[in-house]
Amino acid sequence: MAAPMIRACCSAANARPTLPFCSPTPPLRPSNLLSHSGISVNSRRSSVSVVRRGVGWRGVLRGVAVSGLGSWALSGVGRRTVSMASSLGKLKREELQVYDDAEQLNASLAAHVADVAKAAIEARGLFSVVLSGGSLIKSLGKLCESPYLESIDWARWHVFWADERVVKKDHPDSNYKLAWDGLLSKVPIPPGQLYAINDALSTEAAAEDYETCIKQLTKTGVVGTADGYPRFDLLLLGMGPDGHCCSLFPHHPLVQVKDKWIAPITDSPKPPPERITFTMPVVQAAANITFVANGEGKAEMLAKIFGEELPLGDLPSQSARPLNGKLIWFVDKPAASKL
Numbered sequence: 001m002a003a004p005m006i007r008a009c010c011s012a013a014n015a016r017p018t019l020p021f022c023s024p025t026p027p028l029r030p031s032n033l034l035s036h037s038g039i040s041v042n043s044r045r046s047s048v049s050v051v052r053r054g055v056g057w058r059g060v061l062r063g064v065a066v067s068g069l070g071s072w073a074l075s076g077v078g079r080r081t082v083s084m085a086s087s088l089g090k091l092k093r094e095e096l097q098v099y100d101d102a103e104q105l106n107a108s109l110a111a112h113v114a115d116v117a118k119a120a121i122e123a124r125g126l127f128s129v130v131l132s133g134g135s136l137i138k139s140l141g142k143l144c145e146s147p148y149l150e151s152i153d154w155a156r157w158h159v160f161w162a163d164e165r166v167v168k169k170d171h172p173d174s175n176y177k178l179a180w181d182g183l184l185s186k187v188p189i190p191p192g193q194l195y196a197i198n199d200a201l202s203t204e205a206a207a208e209d210y211e212t213c214i215k216q217l218t219k220t221g222v223v224g225t226a227d228g229y230p231r232f233d234l235l236l237l238g239m240g241p242d243g244h245c246c247s248l249f250p251h252h253p254l255v256q257v258k259d260k261w262i263a264p265i266t267d268s269p270k271p272p273p274e275r276i277t278f279t280m281p282v283v284q285a286a287a288n289i290t291f292v293a294n295g296e297g298k299a300e301m302l303a304k305i306f307g308e309e310l311p312l313g314d315l316p317s318q319s320a321r322p323l324n325g326k327l328i329w330f331v332d333k334p335a336a337s338k339l
């Protein structure tokens with residue numbers, strides 16, 4: 001389905017915009033979508049068996065990765081987080097799940113996302129989830145299939161973007177379009193709960209506008225807060241072969257920014273150059289961060305990320321972890337081949 005037309009979004013100049021912000025007009029829905037009936041997610045059994053089929057680093061996570069999820073998924077809600085840690089220590093191998101192939105990885109990822117969503121909805125009545133662009137969206141494809149299509153409480157999802165290219169929403173480079181085509185057009189999330197950027201603005205203004213939008217949503221409780229930053233229930237991140245995540249690139253000064261939630265970037269090393277991105281403290285304030293990395297092209301970088309801790313800024317994907325929450329890396333065997 002084509003991306004829907006977008007109505008005008010709030011702008012930073014309009015200090016008190018009406019909710020919802022930055023969201024598309026109601027798109028046409030596929031007629032075969034099952035309406036959600038409030039059935040609780042029943043993914044625990046399937047997710048555990050899927051994890052068992054995965055390689056699981058040193059077997060640590062086999063069969064246990066998902067079972068305790070409800071208790072930790074929102075473990076830090078309302079608690080203090082530090083604004084940006086200077087030293088985080090080495091990433092732990094138990095934060096890594098290795099799967100034989102994409103099929104198994106995607107199955108386990110869908111179960112994981114469904115469980116985090118369920119825990120968030122039980123705790124807060126809604127689920128704030130943040131998407132990235134790139135290969136991640138394809139990996140989330142099983143969420144549009146049975147049993148998740150029917151069992152997930154999609155009406156309670158609120159969807160954001162960790163980074164976005166400043167292009168029109170129907171442009172092939174748009175992360176919104178990628179997510180719409182691959183996931184969002186196939187599930188019944190209310191259109192007013194998809195918080196896309198205002199693509200009519202300049203890069204600078206779009207970043208400000210998105211920050212204003214999120215600030216307003218922290219006031220209404222759609223997004224939590226922690227120590228002056230928004231605290232999303234789940235960030236779903238990809239990693240570029242250069243180690244970037246969101247649009248935070250290695251050695252770029254933007255990685256050090258602390259006084260903004262959303263930052264503009266006009267010289268992205270990866271095209272297109274004009275983007276907006278979550279800043280690192282916002283990433284680190286999340287309750288859950290789930291990375292997905294597939295393929296041999298990510299192998300060298302993954303080995304670095306799970307190697308010695310590097311200074312903040314050298315490898316954003318290494319620093320992108322919750323200071324008070326849960327990190328999991330879902331990777332396939334080729335990506336893990338140099339670990």
Ligand SMILES: O=C1O[C@H](COP(=O)(O)O)[C@@H](O)[C@H](O)[C@H]1O
Binds near residue numbers: 132
């Ligand atoms: O440019 C971007 O790239 C990263 C990584 O993409 P991948 O295709 O290598 O997985 C993505 O996470 C980010 O959102 C996107 O803007």
